[in-house]
Amino acid sequence: MAEAQSIAAGSTTAGQIAVAAESTVVSRMSAPPSYDVADFPVPHGREEEWRFTPLERLRGLHDGTAVADGRIQVEVTAPAGVTQETVDREDPRVGRAGTPVDRVAAQAYSSFEKASVITVPKETVLTEPVRITVEGHGGTAYAHQVVELGAFAEAVVVIDHTGDAVLAANVDFLVGDGAKLTVVSVQDWADSAVHVGQHNALLGRDASFKSVVVTFGGDLVRVSPRVSYGSTGGEAQMFGLYFTDKGQHQEHRLFVDHNAPHCTSNVSYKGALQGQDAHAVWIGDVLIEAAAEGTDTYEMNRNLVLTDGARVDSVPNLEIETGEIVGAGHASTTGRFDDEQLFYLMSRGVPEDDARRLVVRGFFAELVQQIGLPDVEERLLTKIEEELEASVG
Secondary structure (H helix, E strand, O other), X not given: OOOOOOOOOOOOOOOOOOOXXXXXXXXXXXXXXXXXXXXXXXXXXXXXHHOOOOHHHOOOOOOOOOOOOOOEEEEEEOOOOOEEEEEOOOOOOOOOOOOOOOHHHHHHXXXXXXXXXXXXXXXXXXXXXXXXXXXXXXXEEEEEEEEEEOOOOEEEEEEEEEEEEEEEEEEEEEEOOOOEEEEXXXXXXXXXXXXXXXXXXXXXXXXXXXEEEEEOOOOEEEEEEEEEEOOOOOEEEXXXXXXXXXXXXXXXXXXXXXXXXXXXXXXXXXXXXXXXXXXXXXXXXXXXXOOOOOOEEEEEEEEEEOOOOOEEEEEEXXXXXXXXXXXXXXXXXXXXXXXXXXXXXXXXXXOHHHHHHHHHHHHHHHHHOOOOOHHHHHHHHHHHHHHHHHHHO
């Protein structure tokens, strides 16, 4: 079963706001189970998985012409007890969480020199987050990161992307039985950066995984978070926040594979857009396989368009192969400011610009609070304020 909504906001034309209604199920299932870039054909933009992405802005990541001539500086700050290793691609933990879903992810896997593995030992409960900073210093680079939690461990990991680069990278999260992992991935790139990333999470029995993806900067950012279950009782929460500005292309393509019984997932992404040719794409695929009895899942995408000239493509997809489930649903909405909210605030003496800021902060507040790290939350709220200043300035 696959459905999507098509919604036009206000008097805006379809060229400014669009909610797509075509299924991505075929493309999702057609990716070869391979890590070799040669097994993936060069995309031409007509493929379902590439039809929204401006290929000419990928700087050659998709067709093999990009040369690894850049420098990415990665620094890890971790509490005591956490280990960090540099390994070859032959290490069994590399790629264990999932295979590449497209050619760029396969290119990244085939091109990185060394992978970084961060391990939290079993039954270790971290009281401070692991912080990974990724700073681009120009050029093209490929990378692979693995985060592994042992059984019943608990950790928060923050991955912070800044600077300027053309980066293709894969990140694997291995969550052991009964473990709890929260990951916050922030894309705060310079305006000219290009970042294509695939996040793979493999959950053990009764494991809990929370992903928060935050995207502000970059010329083109395309992130593909994916979750699968290694056993029963897994719980996945996937949250996202994006603010797409003039000329930016920001694309988030999610896939939750309910391949084990009695697991849950909840997906909630929110975005705001402003400026000419600002383009946001959200693809949310959920597959409930025949063996996944007792599944409970829901996905939601909401978009707030602040100016003319912006475009949103939102595609929620749900495929169910068994009727023995607890619940399954999805929703997608796109619209402008709520005039009643603005009128309410302005009628009580709040200036229009301040009222707009309050509405946007309220729109994002629920997701920001999911982060659970005050310094990161404050930084993101400040970034939202800066984006709104540019809008009304």
